[in-house]
Amino acid sequence: MVDMKLVSRKKAVLLSAVSMALLMSACGAGNAGNEAASDKKNADSKIKLKITWAGSQVRHDATLKALDAYSKLHPNIAFEPDYMGFDTYWTKMGTLSAARNLPDILQIDTNNLLEYAQRGQLMELGSDINMADIDPQLAKVGNVGGKQYAVPIGGNAIALQYDKVMFDKLGIKVPDKGFTWDELIQLARDVKPKLEKGKYLLQDMSVGVNQVEIDKYEIYQAAQGKGLANNAEGKFNIDKDTFVKFNELFAELRKEGIVPPIDVTVANKENDPKLDNLLNGTIMVQRGYAASLGAIDGVKPGEFGLMVAPSAKQSGSFLLPAQFFAVSKDSKYAEEAQKFIDWFINDQEAGKILGLSRGPQVSKKVSDALSPTYSDVEKQQVDLIEKAAPIASPFYSRPKGYGSFASEYNKISQQIGFGKITPEQGYDELKKKWEEIVGK
Structure with missing residues (x-):
């Protein structure tokens, strides 16, 4: 005979266990839901800085590592990076600029800073960025109309690149302060008889x-104390007498066979191992930049060196940023953007990560x-x-349209060279x- 009281007790225990399980399941679901909601809230509360830049894969990799390091130091900051090569960068930036949709932080250069600042699309930068350890001349390039709109993030200087191996063979010693223009021209004349046919100093x-090679002339005009192709206001500043004298000088050097014939010069293709006249041994000295030494060293390691631009009344040298960072006028996170830029240029750990991927540290x-x-190259x-x-x-900084003008300069200079x-x-x-x- 079945004990009904025992059955009732078993049913009660079973129902109690089921109820407890259901309750715990419900509580668990509730906690999971709360945790998910909390995670979403934390993710949403993060400040997302949009940042864009252009350059090589080496620069991309280094910059991404720097962004990751900064986010680890500041968990409330996340980045939305957008990076590409120079061939597409300014086309895309032009589209974003027209749509008033620039990223919070953007890489900009000396050919575009003036245009974007005068258009009212960049924020005036404040005390959140410490520029005390940047060379004043370098920092000043980011200043437009007395206001700091951009911060250099890589240093650079115009220079002469030269073939150290050939200089050693010829017993040529480079003065610590570089050559004067007269000394350099005389050296080219003195060395010519010692060189093989088709070779030039x-x-x-x-x-x-x-690309932009009007700077070959600028180092001559600057040495005469006449400044560069444009002045501080972005106005035309090429001095006629200096320009004529410069072209007459090189016409005479071509006639004497001291510099290559015009057809050899116009066939030059920068950084091409076979068509670059420095890399293929046709010449031993060319206009270059400090930051671009690595490119030619990569083709012939240890063969090339740098010297300061020639002087006359004064030096023909000038400093310029390899690039800037600027902050969009429409950024909702201007303070956070500036604090990041400050870290980017002033923190030693950031410097270790970035190396010289953007040129020497500023x-x-x-x-x-x-x-x-x-x-050795970086040093x-x-x-x-x-x-x-x-x-x-x-x-x-260059005025709007300078890049197009520089292309016209190349064409006109070739017309002069061909007579x-x-x-x-x-x-x-x-x-x-x-x-x-x-x-216009």
Whole structure:
């Protein structure tokens, strides 16, 4: 006979256990839901800084590591990076600029800073960024109309790149302060009889070929105390008498066979192992930049060196940022963006991560701290900038349209080189093109 009381008790215990399990399950679901909601809330509370830049894969990798390091130091900061090569960068930035949708932090350069600042799309930067350890001339380039709109994030200086191996063979010693223009020209004449046919000490600096090469002329004009191609206000500043004299000088050097024939010069293709006239041994000295030494060293390691630009009445050297960081005027997180830029340029750990992926460090403290770790090429780059800094002419950001004008300069300089127009006619044409492209 079944004991009904026992059955009832078993049913009660079973129901109680089931109820408890259901209750615990419900509580568990509730906790999981709360945790998910909390995670979402924390994710949503993070400040997301949009940041964009251009460059090589080496720069991309280094910058991404730096962003990751900063987020670990500041868990409330996340980044939305957008990076690409230079060939597409300014096309995309132009689209974002037109849509008033610039990222919080953007890489900008000397050819675009003036345009974006005058258009009212960049924020005036404040005390959240410490620039005390940046060379004043370098920092000043980010200043437009008395307001700091951009911060250098890599240093650079115009220079002469030269073949150290050939200089050693010829017994040529580079003065610590570089050559004067007269000394350099005389050296090219003295060395010519010692060279094989088709070899030259000096490139023809009067002819522009690749990208922006008006700076070949600028180092001559700056040495005469006449400044660069544009002044602080972005106005045309090419001096006619100096320009004519410069072109007449190199026409004479071509005639004497001291610099390559015009057809050899215009066939030059920068950084191409076979077509670059420095890399293929046609010339031993060319206009270059401190930050670009690594590119040619990668083709022929240890063969090339740097010297400061030639002087005359003064040095032809000038400093310029390799790039800037700027903050969009429409950024909702301007304070956070500026604090990140401050870390990017002033923190030693950031410097270790970035290396010279953007050119030599702009903070002297960071550069001095990291210098024992630099390679020979990197040490040359830093040393050149330090030599140029005390003697450099002022450099000003370029006005809107300068890149297009520089392309016209190349064409006009080649017409002069081929004898199709005179230097005087070339100057008049340059001034006309400036008015059409930049002056408007």
